[in-house]
Amino acid sequence: MTGAVLAVDQGTSGTKALVVCPERGVIGSGFAPVAPRYGPGGRVEVDPRELLSSVVDAGRQALARAGEPVMAVGLANQGETVLAWDPADGEPLTEAIVWQDRRAAPFCTELAPHADELRQLTGLPLDPYFAAAKMAWIRRELTRDGVVTTSDSWLVHRLTGAFVTDAATAGRTQLLDLDSTDWSPRALDIFGLTGERLPEVVDADGPVGVTTAFGPGVALTGLLVDQQAALLAQSVTEPGTAKCTFGTGAFLLAQTGPTPRRATTGLVSCVAWRLGGSTSYCLDGQVYTAASAVRWLTDLGVISGAADLDPVGSAVPDSGGVTFVPALAGLAAPWWRGDLRGSVTGLGLDTGPGHLVRALCEGIAAQVAGLTDAVAADLGSPVTSLRVDGGLTRSALLMQTQADLLQRPVEVSALPDATALGVAAVARLGTDPGLTLRQAVPEWAPSAVYEPRIGAAEAAERLAGFRAEVDALLARSPATAPAA
Known part of the structure; x- marks a missing residue:
């Protein structure tokens, strides 16, 4: 398999996109900035439309510079950033609450008696850094309408119409059972989110739909949270x-x-x-x-x-x-x-x-x-x-x-853009089931090694x-x- 893939890394301060060819490496790149807004009480939020437009703009830049079509798209995401949105038309109902936002801290204090149980169930400590507390805060303070998810599910829905999240991103919510890698009914109950419509938890390398956001239709075959994508790339x-x-x-x-x-x-x-x-x-x-x-x-x-x-x-x-x-x-x-x-x-x-x-x-x-x-x-x-x-x-x-x-x-x-290169490897795996992980991931070679002095x-x-x-x-x- 020799086809190039488009890898999109949607991050906190911007979106980087690369067109990656297995033989020639990076043959096109694009970047679109994102501007989170900071406010009192630990508020950090961003307009979801800005996230989506940055994904589309960066991807189109990279494709234009590459000058050739791609066989698949992969998307890496911020992980713990959440929003409420209308599944009927995809319109956001709230701002995107960024992973750094601390407004759910009082809610976590209320749930302190459940901290040990949640850690055992999900592997995560009780902290507003993770998505579940933000999701519950949105439901309590902002809106009961629509669905409330991590930003990747909304982006994928806008790109393809699918309603999914990958297992690693789901694991950042504090709602995923760490052993079964499926939603935990008990964790949902603790956070008051029982009955919420949640995205399907899928493999990182499974085809989830086709997008025409970047031009002619192309399959979205790779989804992975940003830090785990960098882990894979290295x-x-x-x-x-x-x-x-x-x-x-x-x-x-x-x-x-x-x-x-x-x-x-x-x-x-x-x-x-x-x-x-x-x-x-x-x-x-x-x-x-x-x-x-x-x-x-x-x-x-x-x-x-x-x-x-x-x-x-x-x-x-x-x-x-x-x-x-x-x-x-x-x-x-x-x-x-x-x-x-x-x-x-x-x-x-x-x-x-x-x-x-x-x-x-x-x-x-x-x-x-x-x-x-x-x-x-x-x-x-x-x-x-x-x-x-x-x-x-x-x-x-x-x-x-x-x-x-x-x-x-x-x-x-x-590799200066390890996150994008990691999700490129996942997208390639989703396109070619016969490919091994070692074949899909770029060979590791450091540019410098610092020894203790x-x-x-x-x-x-x-x-x-x-x-x-x-x-x-x-x-x-x-x-x-x-x-x-």
Whole structure:
């Protein structure tokens, strides 16, 4: 099979589309921005029509640049972003509530007595980050009409008329039974969503319909949530291997194989993908603010953008005693304190932009190192190296800081758009049932490998300093939401 596929990655701040040929690689690309709106009370939302138009615009750009037709389309999605919509005409009934939105936190507090049961059922801690709490909030606060789903189901419906979601995306709702990979009646009951019309849970590589949104009709044959698509693209298919995507947030996933492994460290247990009826599982840890913290520094005028991280940060030898806990949208795994605010400590009259940049890089890297330690504890063996992708991997300063604090090699993906390439592989699998996973996924080859430049003792000291600041934040802000 030699036909190209169109892979669309619908993300938080924009949609990237690639036309991918198995022999020639990427032969066309497109991008359309998306602008989430931020408001008081943890509000983060976006116009659903903007999501759809970005998908169509980016896809058409990529096809125009490729100059040739494709045999299939794959769609990756944000995962936990939800909206209510009318299944009769596909019109949205609410704004899309973005995964970062925290307005369902009080609802989660009400459900705290069910937190342990939900974790056992679904693998997920009770937190407004996941879709179910947002769905229930929409039903309570906004509308009882239509259906309420993750954004992928609405996009697929608008593209093809189908009413589906893939098992990995469904696993991000906190409504999926982790063992059966089907909707859990008990979880639906806990969230007050019993009786809701929910999409059919399908394999990631199953044909779901035909779309004419990009021109002549073409089959949509691949669906996968964004982080799991990146996991696949980086060939993290064996138990114990891990990747981290440095985007708006930083997302670490570790493969655990065909059996779900309930985490004991605050990580999330979830579906990696369901292909051909067979399910693979993973452990998942999140850092809510990575590139979004860089944007925050940019908005303050400390730097002019992410490209400044290396030149500004390299102007000083260290952080000058500054510690930055970039909990600008709260702390995720393993603390699950979305209500927490960030902190910058150790400031002095001699503190300059370079110190703040280095402290931010260290704050992001320290959280990722903590997630890697949690994976090792849950698996009973260390992660030997970390494969990374995403826009912030262009920062040599951040990647070196990550290797130093991790005390493991950090392998930077040569594939800058891993999420799109992962869903391209899934779309190809959906088109050719005889294709193996290894044949569909691009061969892994890092563009750079960062080795630790400091010793274990110094790394431990720096990590201890960061964790002490996190502990101080936790002590100042007693929990107002259920702990993991």
